[in-house]
Amino acid sequence: MSDHDNNLTPVDEKPQSLQSDDKVTSKEFADHDQLNHLHIATRSVVSTEGVIDAAELNQVLDEAAIEAAGQGESNSLYLWGLTFFATIGGLLFGYDTGAISSVLVQVGSDLDSRPLTDGNKEFITAALTVGAIISALCAGVVADKIGRKWTLVICDIMFVIGAIVQAAAHKKYEMVIGRVLLGFGVGAAAQIVPVYIQELAPARARGRLTCLNSIAVTGGQVVAYAIGAGFENVSSGWRWIIALGAFPPIVQVFGIHFFMSESPRYLVKQRREDEAARALARIYPLATPEQINAKVGVLKKHIQVEEAPLRQRIAKVWTDVPTRRAVFLTSSTLAAQQLSGFNSLLYFSNTLFQKAGLRNYTATSLIVSGANFACTFIPLKYIDRVGRRRFLLATMPCVILFLVCTAGIFAKMLQPTNQRLVEGYSYPTSYTSAMLVFMVLYVCSYAIGLGNVPWQQGEFYSTETRMIGTSISTAVNWAGNLVVSSTFLSLMNAITPSGAFGFFAGLTFVFLVLIYFLYPETSLLSLEEVRTTLDGGFNVKKSLKVRKEKIALWKAQREAAHAETSA
Numbered sequence: 272m273s274d275h276d277n278n279l280t281p282v283d284e285k286p287q288s289l290q291s292d293d294k295v296t297s298k299e300f301a302d303h304d305q306l307n308h309l310h311i312a313t314r315s316v317v318s319t320e321g322v323i324d325a326a327e328l329n330q331v332l333d334e335a336a337i338e339a340a341g342q343g344e345s346n347s348l349y350l351w352g353l354t355f356f357a358t359i360g361g362l363l364f365g366y367d368t369g370a371i372s373s374v375l376v377q378v379g380s381d382l383d384s385r386p387l388t389d390g391n392k393e394f395i396t397a398a399l400t401v402g403a404i405i406s407a408l409c410a411g412v413v414a415d416k417i418g419r420k421w422t423l424v425i426c427d428i429m430f431v432i433g434a435i436v437q438a439a440a441h442k443k444y445e446m447v448i449g450r451v452l453l454g455f456g457v458g459a460a461a462q463i464v465p466v467y468i469q470e471l472a473p474a475r476a477r478g479r480l481t482c483l484n485s486i487a488v489t490g491g492q493v494v495a496y497a498i499g500a501g502f503e504n505v506s507s508g509w510r511w512i513i514a515l516g517a518f519p520p521i522v523q524v525f526g527i528h529f530f531m532s533e534s535p536r537y538l539v540k541q542r543r544e545d546e547a548a549r550a551l552a553r554i555y556p557l558a559t560p561e562q563i564n565a566k567v568g569v570l571k572k573h574i575q576v577e578e579a580p581l582r583q584r585i586a587k588v589w590t591d592v593p594t595r596r597a598v599f600l601t602s603s604t605l606a607a608q609q610l611s612g613f614n615s616l617l618y619f620s621n622t623l624f625q626k627a628g629l630r631n632y633t634a635t636s637l638i639v640s641g642a643n644f645a646c647t648f649i650p651l652k653y654i655d656r657v658g659r660r661r662f663l664l665a666t667m668p669c670v671i672l673f674l675v676c677t678a679g680i681f682a683k684m685l686q687p688t689n690q691r692l693v694e695g696y697s698y699p700t701s702y703t704s705a706m707l708v709f710m711v712l713y714v715c716s717y718a719i720g721l722g723n724v725p726w727q728q729g730e731f732y733s734t735e736t737r738m739i740g741t742s743i744s745t746a747v748n749w750a751g752n753l754v755v756s757s758t759f760l761s762l763m764n765a766i767t768p769s770g771a772f773g774f775f776a777g778l779t780f781v782f783l784v785l786i787y788f789l790y791p792e793t794s795l796l797s798l799e800e801v802r803t804t805l806d807g808g809f810n811v812k813k814s815l816k817v818r819k820e821k822i823a824l825w826k827a828q829r830e831a832a833h834a835e836t837s838a
């Protein structure tokens with residue numbers, strides 16, 4: 272066993288009670304069986320290497336006790352409420368990215384009195400993404416300055432104005448402006464909502480509550496498709512599809528005003544410690560006032576570190592090697608998510624299915640987004656138990672396989688039309704059905720792994736670099752989205768539909784190799800353990816070993832506790 276792992280090993284003897292000026296190593300620290308119990312129960316943030324003084328130890332113990340107080344108990348109603356209102360941001364991200372598929376088909380000649388060309392369609396779709404890249408880059412800094420809640424309010428304002436401008440558009444450029452404004456909201460929401468949830472959630476529920484945001488995103492896309500199908504035969508129905516997106520932000524602003532608290536971390540930073548304590552007491556209803564105060568103390572300590580000037584924190588992202596590794600990993604996985612091509616289907620499936628001669632093409636597209644939504648629930652249940660890395664490694668080969676099958680079926684189907692999708696040509700139903708089946712299987716594999724796991728990115732960062740690191744990788748994600756959305760239709764024209772899907776398969780394969788060699792397992796490891804995992808390398812084997820031994824240790828502890836109670 273490595274030193275690292277030894278830190279988790281319980282010993283028979285308890286250490287002497289600790290005086291405030293005592294220095295204890297992390298080894299002794301872990302030997303304290305109370306802490307060991309709490310550490311195991313709660314995955315509290317404990318340094319596994321450094322030297323910690325006793326006052327700090329007590330603080331961490333108290334913080335861990337807060338987590339333990341919530342252990343076994345379901346999340347408080349308040350926490351559910353916070354998550355509900357926060358994930359409206361995810362819902363809007365999904366709705367506004369999903370709605371474009373129906374809008375592009377239904378818009379007809381309503382803009383500039385001319386039908387949209389493929390180039391126009393790509394441009395309009397990409398406009399949102401450009402806005403999102405810009406806002407993702409700024410969102411972290413803004414949220415550190417004015418708070419998470421107010422950043423969300425700005426997103427909501429963008430959602431409403433963007434929707435109004437688009438719904439009222441008669442010219443292409445007005446539509447593009449509306450999409451960019453909407454993009455400002457979407458990009459910032461994609462960055463802020465998961466981090467806000469991670470800052471509020473108790474450690475035991477963090478992974479799953481973050482998954483809820485992905486469910487809101489994919490759910491928003493399904494709602495957009497369903498509404499799109501509903502308005503298919505309504506004149507100027509596309510204006511309604513867009514306008515309906517202006518209502519959820521109003522609900523969110525209502526929730527923010529009357530219900531949501533600011534992140535306790537931000538409140539402490541603003542020296543509003545009483546408010547922070549009140550928010551924490553509602554999130555951890557079983558915690559004692561002393562525990563809450565201790566938690567506020569721990570936050571204060573973290574925030575002192577965070578208070579390094581912005582320029583220094585940005586510099587650290589580049590100069591600190593483990594942080595650079597974190598940026599590389601989170602950006603690569605978020606790029607892989609986009610370059611596997613899922614959004615090409617999300618944005619253009621209506622156009623694609625319409626050209627392939629499928630009747631009810633909007634309803635057919637609903638199957639694609641529905642499969643994405645349904646499969647997002649699988650990681651919700653198992654993401655901590657099975658592990659992030661395993662989810663990716665198990666599902667990415669399936670993504671590649673079904674992309675290749677889709678490419679193959681296109682190649683066969685388009686033989687009579689010289690590998691071009693010719694609108695009005697009647698392709699055999701056996702081919703169009705097989706194409707749909709392979710696409711759905713591809714989407715399911717994507718949703719279980721790549722669609723979800725990369726958004727757990729916050730885990731790889733220290734408190735100090737989390738906002739900036741996740742801003743960078745979120746912008747990379749939107750940049751990948753831009754590449755796919757602005758080139759897909761042209762790519763299909765240039766290298767045929769089968770070539771385009773084959774290309775996505777090839778890119779996914781490259782990322783699969785990268786993840787296999789470099790992506791460590793983070794589930795069940797404390798945040799501190801995740802961070803030390805990136806010291807001196809990517810340490811994939813070490814992370815797997817630590818996780819395995821941790822599980823073995825938990826089992827042994829549980830059995831010992833069981834034997835003790837039955838004796």
Ligand SMILES: O[C@H]1[C@H](O)[C@@H](O)[C@H](O)[C@@H](O)[C@H]1O
Nearest residue numbers: 485488489614617643722723
């Ligand atoms: O995780 C989400 C989800 O997979 C969405 O369906 C997709 O449209 C987004 O681009 C992605 O970030």
